[in-house]
Amino acid sequence: MTPELEIRELEMSDKEEVIEMTSGIWDGRDYIPEYFDRWVEDGGFICGTVDGEIVALAKHTWHSEDVLWLEGLRVHPDHREKGYGRAVIEGQLDHINDNLDYRVARFLTSGGNTPVRKVVEDLGFKLKRAYDYVRLDDEDLEEMEPPLHKEIKRVQVEDRVKEVTEKVLSSEELDDNEGLYIEHWTAYPVDEDLIKDRLKNGYCYSVRDEDTGEIDALMFMQVHDIYESLSVCFACGSQEGMKELFMFGLKHCLEEGYDRLRLKSASEKVIKAAKEVGFSHSDHHNCTLVYEYKSD
Secondary structure, three states, X not given: OOOOOEEEEOOHHHHHHHHHHHOXXXXXXXXXXXXXXXXXXXXXXXXEEEOOEEEEEEEEEEOXXXXXXXXXXXXXXXXXXXXXXXXXXXXXXXXXXXXXXXXXXXXXXXXXXXXXXXXXXXXXXXXXXXXXXXXXXXXXXXXXXXXOHHHOOOEEEOOOHHHHHHHHHOOHHHHHOOOEEEEOOEEEEOOHHHHHXXXXXXXXXXXXXXXXXXXXXXXXXXXXXXHOEEEEEEEEEOHHHXXXXXXXXXXXXXHHOOOEEEEXXXXXXXXXXXXXXXXXXXXXXXXXXXXXXXXX
16 A cells, blocks of 8 residues: 655755655756756645655646646656655645636646556546657757758748737647647747747747748747757748748757757647658657646
8 A cells, every 4th residue: 555645845955855866867867956946936846755755746837827837747766656646646736726726737748658647637637739749869960961051041030029929829830739839848828928038038030921021930949958959849830931940940959969859739730841851750759748637
């Protein structure tokens, strides 16, 4: 019988134990140690303990005034297959139901993560959307040459908030994505504030029609230093325009020496354009899934 977990908020004094717990996860490249201080200060970073030892972690973060994002679920490598993952998710749900006024809580997982999917579905989570996950890994990138300038000559950094906002919010690609923008393993609701922030940080690129000057296609990118990778977080527009943007992303990836270029999207048009540039599904993660849990 699995011992009952004691659920509590993590504190700064727990940092050393958490770093040790996560040191072997994802070949030592777990992002939890990097995020630990900020998550403790932000709140909603909980752990499950047995006899005082931390055996599981979870985090909840506000994405809007009524939407919570669940992330950072970890089980100590020495204590897996004991039911602690389910127990900490149940504890997290109890905590947010007792203390927070929210409408929906969401999280993202790999399509191949059958154990987690079974647990959350048993607890009442519903699948919101499946997203194709395509990428170029280091072995693919080693065989590729950077695109020529003429192939990406129209690409520019985009900073015109009104035009970008109108283009994104009216796009069929955003509808396909159920209104979500996927940055690494987090799916944010798209609104004007998010678009402004990404433009301010130089994360948006455009291709404009050479005759009319109007936006033909858009792409948002994000660097993940801990994984030495580059992600396309959202793209929309014409097929040819997106291909040009993806080739620009490929060029940037090759020049900066990143190990991976990846993209998650529920738009068939986006995935088709990416595959024409060389993206493909991986052997392990063909899709990612966003689940949601609605408050009573």
